[in-house]
Amino acid sequence: MTASAPVVFVVDDDASVRKSLTRLISSAGYAVKTFASARDYLAHAPPKGPCCLILDVRMPGLTGLELQEALAGAAHRRSIVFITGHGDVSMSVKAMKGGAVDFLTKPFDSKDLLAAIQRAVAKDVRDRGDEAKVSDIQARVRTLTPRETEVFALVVTGMLNKQIGAALGIGEKTVKVHRARVMDKMRAGSVAELVRLADGLGVIAAKE
Amino acid sequence: MTASAPVVFVVDDDASVRKSLTRLISSAGYAVKTFASARDYLAHAPPKGPCCLILDVRMPGLTGLELQEALAGAAHRRSIVFITGHGDVSMSVKAMKGGAVDFLTKPFDSKDLLAAIQRAVAKDVRDRGDEAKVSDIQARVRTLTPRETEVFALVVTGMLNKQIGAALGIGEKTVKVHRARVMDKMRAGSVAELVRLADGLGVIAAKE
DNA sequence: GCGGCTATTGGACCAAAGTCCGATAGGGCG
DNA sequence: CGCCCTATCGGACTTTGGTCCAATAGCCGC
Incomplete structure (x- = not known):
């Protein structure tokens, strides 16, 4: 088990978007996993290594924002980058207040997305480190x-x-x-x- | 000098907006000071007590976002609530990344603004407390x-x-x-x- | 009931920290 | 040139903290 590349999870209902994002992100050296819906993502086992989430805001079933809320109560924090075709201000503000790393509207520049991913992964690594420390200490206290x-x-x-x-x-x-x-x-x-x-x-x- | 009401600083180039905001905010029990431009605000002495900032994004001269950047390097943090008539997503994202408490688009609900102000003032109080503690300790170290x-x-x-x-x-x-x-x-x-x-x-x- | 864990204390002893006293020496300043 | 601040030590002593060995007692589970 060597230190493998960070995993970027892409949740988008549009297959063509998933495909193009996969191409772009994996070419930047990340591992990519895609999901067609928020529910599919939630059914997936939580990631163990460094990672981040790319969420489409508008999706059938749970929206990206709802998924963000659902994950807020989860054991570990996730770094989330939103992308959307029809974003409005209140949507983006809500996402950012919820701790999103970035919120991009289509069409966006590839390098903006990659930069956002980099920041998101870095944040994830920090958060994981903190969580690991805390749970380690808690284990000792127990x-x-x-x-x-x-x-x-x-x-x-x-x-x-x-x-x-x-x-x-x-x-x-x-x-x-x-x-x-x-x-x-x-x-x-x-x-x-x-x-x-x-x-x-x-x-x-x-x-x- | 008794503990007086928190001060809300309003920076907007539109006189009628300043007037209506002043009416709304002061009726909620806050002291209000208005400025017609970012430069006017910067010329003003930094506030001593609990406060927050209401910034219009679009203004002649320095925009609200530019004022936010300018204040980021300042001695103390400010709690900022943005309001704007023509907000776009990238603008709001930038503001939120810069640490803004909220970003409202006109027309907005009065109670949304008052709620945002309340959160902003609360954040300001926390920040001031932290800064006071740190500078107190630093003084001892010196x-x-x-x-x-x-x-x-x-x-x-x-x-x-x-x-x-x-x-x-x-x-x-x-x-x-x-x-x-x-x-x-x-x-x-x-x-x-x-x-x-x-x-x-x-x-x-x-x-x- | 026996073994193990927890909580409690005793005695002996050493190491470390804190507290008084006083002393020396260099630097900066009026 | 004295005076004060800073930095440096020494001695003597008390208080704390830490360690080792040993003991008692209650509770829980097998």
């Missing part, structure tokens, strides 16, 4: 016992062992034991690292 | 001597005093002295707080 979790929360507050013990109604000695286990389970080499792990849970997710 | 700054950087790495001393070619004892001064000047009560101050410099600014 290995903590309830008590360890409490101690963890107070340690990253900057409280002394003594104070933590008082707050939890246990001895300082016990705090030390839990604390050591927390450092071990969280794989933190110092308090500074531990604080970053704790803050990373919120910060990375919030940075949008 | 009071550090060069050596203290170096020690500061290494402490938040999680390094031990001994290691820091070795890295800087000074004794552990000296590190302690600097470290104590850093904690004092940065007003941090614990290493955890210090780490948050250090990380806050980057994180808050990056969260966009």
Whole structure:
């Protein structure tokens, strides 16, 4: 498994459009997968590697915008580039507010699309990295016992062992034991690292 | 100086539009200031309290989009809501990519504009809070001597005093002295707080 | 009930951090 | 030339944090 090319998913009901987009995008070095409808795309297994989505806005069944909404609640974010023949302003604004990377109207310049794809893939890679980090940290947190979790929360507050013990109604000695286990389970080499792990849970997710 | 109402800055070359917008917006409880051109707005002193900008896209001289670009390099971010009579998709996409809160085409619903203003002001308040925090921290960092700054950087790495001393070619004892001064000047009560101050410099600014 | 996990603590001990004291030395400035 | 800031250390001491070994007790599942 070497690092393969990013995958561009194209969802468009027009077969000729799918064909021409496939030619254009694959010639730029991307892998391409096409779908004739939003439903077909949703039935497909979520992508594992770097990728982005090219959506036609107008489609029978779910529209591109509706697909975007449906994916907003999904586990990972997707980078979406919209293309449309009959776009209006409110449509494009809605798409962009929904986090779309770009919104192109036909006819568009090939290099504009490729540039948008590049940005979208880059965004996807960033998002994936963040998600991977967060879920990695969450996995470590889940290995903590309830008590360890409490101690963890107070340690990253900057409280002394003594104070933590008082707050939890246990001895300082016990705090030390839990604390050591927390450092071990969280794989933190110092308090500074531990604080970053704790803050990373919120910060990375919030940075949008 | 009590907490006064948020100020909505309206920039539009059409006097009748300015008048009707002023009526609408002030009736919703906002203070309103109008400008006939982008240049007039730029000549105006930057706002101190919560505010947002309503920009017409088409204007003689600098357009709304150009004003947005000009403000992008400014000290603080502005929350911008665009309104336009003849908007096209590429225009709206550009505005949204540039961080606009909304992009409305005339004729628009009054409540849509007021909702957009509300979101824009809320965003402005958030941004101002973040900027205030960052500049506060930066001010503290500036009071550090060069050596203290170096020690500061290494402490938040999680390094031990001994290691820091070795890295800087000074004794552990000296590190302690600097470290104590850093904690004092940065007003941090614990290493955890210090780490948050250090990380806050980057994180808050990056969260966009 | 036995084994394992969790939570709790004790003692001993070492390493690290923080706090007082004082000291030296170079640079910039009135 | 004194004065202050900065940077550098030393000693002495206390408080914290971390580690190792060992022990008790409750709970859960097989």
